[in-house]
Amino acid sequence: xxxxxxxxxxxxxxxxxxxxxxxVPGFALTLGLTIAVLSTxxxxxxxxxxxxxxxxxxxxFLKEAFSARALAAYRLSFGAAFLAAAxxxxxxxxxxxxxxxxEFPLKGLINGLIDLPFALPTAVAGIALTALYAETGWIxxxxxxxxxxxxxxxxxxxxxxxxxxxxxxxxTLEPVMRDLSADVEEAAATLGAGRIDTIRRVIxxxxxxAWLTGFALAFARGVGxxxxxxxxxxxxxxRSEIAPLLIIIQLEEYKYAGAAAxxxxxxxxxxxxxxxxxxxxxxxxxxA
Amino acid sequence: MTISIRSVAKTFGRxxxxxxxxxxxxxxxxxxxxxxxxxxxxxxxxxxxxxEFPNEGQIFFGDQDMTxxxxxxxxxxxxxxxxxLFRHMSVAKNxxxxxxxxxxxxxxxxxxxxxxxxxxLGLVELSDLGKRYPNQLSGGQRQRVALARALAxxxxxxxxxxxxxxxxxxxxxxxxxxxxxxxxxTGVTTIFVTHDQEEALELADRVAILKDGxxxxxxxxxxxxxxxxxxxxAGFVGEANRIEGxxxxxxxxxxxVTIAAPDRPDGPAIAFVRPHQFVKGGAIPxxxxxxxxxxxLVRIEGETASGLWLEAAFSRDQANGAGPGDAIxxxxxRAHIFSA
Numbered sequence: 001x002x003x004x005x006x007x008x009x010x011x012x013x014x015x016x017x018x019x020x021x022x023x024v025p026g027f028a029l030t031l032g033l034t035i036a037v038l039s040t041x042x043x044x045x046x047x048x049x050x051x052x053x054x055x056x057x058x059x060x061f062l063k064e065a066f067s068a069r070a071l072a073a074y075r076l077s078f079g080a081a082f083l084a085a086a087x088x089x090x091x092x093x094x095x096x097x098x099x100x101x102x103e104f105p106l107k108g109l110i111n112g113l114i115d116l117p118f119a120l121p122t123a124v125a126g127i128a129l130t131a132l133y134a135e136t137g138w139i140x141x142x143x144x145x146x147x148x149x150x151x152x153x154x155x156x157x158x159x160x161x162x163x164x165x166x167x168x169x170x171x172t173l174e175p176v177m178r179d180l181s182a183d184v185e186e187a188a189a190t191l192g193a194g195r196i197d198t199i200r201r202v203i204x205x206x207x208x209x210a211w212l213t214g215f216a217l218a219f220a221r222g223v224g225x226x227x228x229x230x231x232x233x234x235x236x237x238x239r240s241e242i243a244p245l246l247i248i249i250q251l252e253e254y255k256y257a258g259a260a261a262x263x264x265x266x267x268x269x270x271x272x273x274x275x276x277x278x279x280x281x282x283x284x285x286x287x288a
Numbered sequence: 289m290t291i292s293i294r295s296v297a298k299t300f301g302r303x304x305x306x307x308x309x310x311x312x313x314x315x316x317x318x319x320x321x322x323x324x325x326x327x328x329x330x331x332x333x334x335x336x337x338x339x340e341f342p343n344e345g346q347i348f349f350g351d352q353d354m355t356x357x358x359x360x361x362x363x364x365x366x367x368x369x370x371x372x373l374f375r376h377m378s379v380a381k382n383x384x385x386x387x388x389x390x391x392x393x394x395x396x397x398x399x400x401x402x403x404x405x406x407x408x409l410g411l412v413e414l415s416d417l418g419k420r421y422p423n424q425l426s427g428g429q430r431q432r433v434a435l436a437r438a439l440a441x442x443x444x445x446x447x448x449x450x451x452x453x454x455x456x457x458x459x460x461x462x463x464x465x466x467x468x469x470x471x472x473x474t475g476v477t478t479i480f481v482t483h484d485q486e487e488a489l490e491l492a493d494r495v496a497i498l499k500d501g502x503x504x505x506x507x508x509x510x511x512x513x514x515x516x517x518x519x520x521x522a523g524f525v526g527e528a529n530r531i532e533g534x535x536x537x538x539x540x541x542x543x544x545v546t547i548a549a550p551d552r553p554d555g556p557a558i559a560f561v562r563p564h565q566f567v568k569g570g571a572i573p574x575x576x577x578x579x580x581x582x583x584x585l586v587r588i589e590g591e592t593a594s595g596l597w598l599e600a601a602f603s604r605d606q607a608n609g610a611g612p613g614d615a616i617x618x619x620x621x622r623a624h625i626f627s628a
Contacts, residue, residue: 183372186339187434189359190366191386191441201389205376284376 046267053260064258065265069237070246073262076154077243078269081222084161085169088218089211091162092169099170100177114170117163122227129160130232152234157242160228165218172214173207180206209284216277223270289350289444289477290315291336296345298331298501305331307501308345313445318471318478320488323498324524329481330449332498336479337447338362349444365438365476369450371430373422379433380405380418386441408436411470428459432466439474446471448480452487464491485525489513497521519558519626528560529598532628540625543594544572549625556628561620563587563601568608570619574598579611588616 053061064070098104099111117125133140133150143150150156180203188198204211226244233240243266250259291313298306305328313319321329334340336347338359346355354362374382381388383405387396396404409415412432422430431451438446451467452460468491471478482488488495489509496506497520505517516522523530533542535557540549547559574590581587586607589599600618610616 181370181372183368183370184374186359187366187368187372187374187437188385188389190337190339190362190364191389191437192360192363193385193389194360197389201385202374205374208376 049260049263049267052256053264056257056261060257061261064250064255065261069241070243070262070265072238073241073243073246074265074269076157076240077223077266078273080154080157080161080242081219081225083158084165084222085215085219087158087162088165088169089215092166092214092218093173093207093211095166096170096173096177100174114167116167117165118167122164122225123231125163126160126228126231129163129228130156133159133232151232152236152240154233154240156232156234157229157240160232161222161225164225164228165221168217168221169211169214172210172217176207176210209281212277212281212284216274216281219277220270220274223266290348291445291477291479292348293332293336294346294348296332296335296342296347298328298335298340298342304501306335306342309498309501309503310345311496311503311506313477313479315477316475318468318491318493319480320492320495321479321481321498322483322485322488322495322525324483326500327498328501329483329498331501333447333449333479333481336445337364337366339366363441363444365441365443365446367431367434367438367446367448367451369453371422371427371434371454373430373433373437375422377421378418379414379420379422379425380409382422382433383408383418383436383440385437404440408440411439411473412436412466426459427455428463431455431463435467435470439470439476443476446476446478448478450481450483452482452484460487467491489525495525497524499524516560516624519560519628522560522624522626526562527599528562528624531559531561531596533557533559535625535627540623543596544592545596545620546571547620547623547625552625553627558626558628560624560626561598561622563599565620565622566598566600566602567619567621568602568606568616570617572598572618572620574600574616574618576610576612576614576616579607586610590616 053065056064095114099107099114130151131137133143133156135141135144135149135151137151140150148155150159184202184206185198188202193201224244226242226248229242230245233242233245235241235245243262247259247262250256250262293309293311293313295308295310296306297304297308307328309328309332311332321332323329331340335342338354338357338361341356346353348354349362359366374385377385384401387401387404390396405418406415409418412435414429414432414436417425417429422433425433431454435451448467452463455463464487467478467480480491489512492509494506494508495512497504497512499520505512505521507515507517512521513526516525522528531542531545533540533545534555535549535552536554538548538550538552540547540552540557540559542559545559549557549559572592574588574592576588576590578589579586580589581604584603585601586604587599587601588607588610589597591597598618
């Protein structure tokens, strides 16, 4: 047996500087790749937009960014995206509930249809929706006697964005709903809660963080959507013209700085809204 | 409240989970439903709670037929193995839930609810944790909250489904004592499900032992241990050496083992001998293979010449230092013999 020499001084173990001591491997590699990809495809292009917008005097920037036409376009883009996300929030919740909770014929088919807006070229979706909702279309013809005009109005924009955003809410809610344990509902039932109380006080609060995520994704997608909207919107300035289209128009007129100015405003508002939604979500998640 | 289960049957698809079970639970009693998994014990508990509905039979709470009443209408307190706390609510809100969801005149005032919550937090010894959220609590604390939440509605019966199953051994033991204390303090009729016989024997006034959807025996912990009704109970409750042999002319024999079995019919039979029912200095020669010390007891395992493997427990004095390689003689003080 070898005796351990206890008299010799032992150098104290020094924790490595900078490098994180973690048993999970690949920290440097994954974070490095994340930053590299994020920089090349997201940060640098966005920075370039801001740079371009900054190439003009501030007064020019303000004039382009906040012209009456641009303001109307922002209102439509953000307003319609918000409305569509709200519609999807309700409808997506119901859809996810039906898909998770019940067994019914053709469930697989319906489940597949949900993802269609993800896969379909947005122009195809736009044309199809326009045909359907125009005054001569199947649904448009039904709405006409009620005095409703859907295609070529802001309402049409909401319809298109609803179509585009649905899968986001359904697909974010589904796994969370599936993980919701039956125990909790049974506990509520044994404590005397009726169906409505159980849903309102137990199930919905548990779904809140995922629901907000789905809402945020649908909203963000709606703000950025272009392809499907331009067909159904009618694109009348001040009325049914979305901000991304306004940017394209500016570009076609070689007003690069003006386009960049509008882009910067959209960027700022989108970022602020997503930030707020994330904050609400973090708050809800902390308690769940 | 007296709970009376009358010939309840329940099948899931073609699998019979409960096979005409009848059981009477006295007011204020603490009863354990004990059985291996798949024995139907949880199904029976859930049928009492109104979370499953029987295909046949009736369930009475007092003299009221509750067989098909909804869970909400039964006023039972149910505690789940995985706690099933509402994660988005504070501990106090969780406990208040059952009172909070009441409607109209049945709903207590805010002050009354708060007082009840405080009282229950005290009862389960979590007085300072009312503002915490479930994910900030340990498993044992969560189960205490679940217990308090179930008690908040002044349940007519408290039902616990493997309440200690998800907890580690030490917490399990202390919470077991806690449940007994709370039962004694509130006097509420309590039924709990477990597959852990030690838990059932320690905690319950009476134990109902289930197997394949049937009740094998109902009795006090002493009865089911000392006077098992059949071979299954003898093997399931407590430790026992299971010896297969035959009964002829009032004697059971298997290899070197012979035991008097005056009232058993001739034919193949199984004898159950608990380790402590062996005495030293009998007619069974045993070659000791292993001796393990467990506190004051010494467990001796060994083999007879005919190949029977036996396990006996002696005090240290009795064991007298017997170890592997030694030869000792065993006698049998008592055994339970059942026809096979």
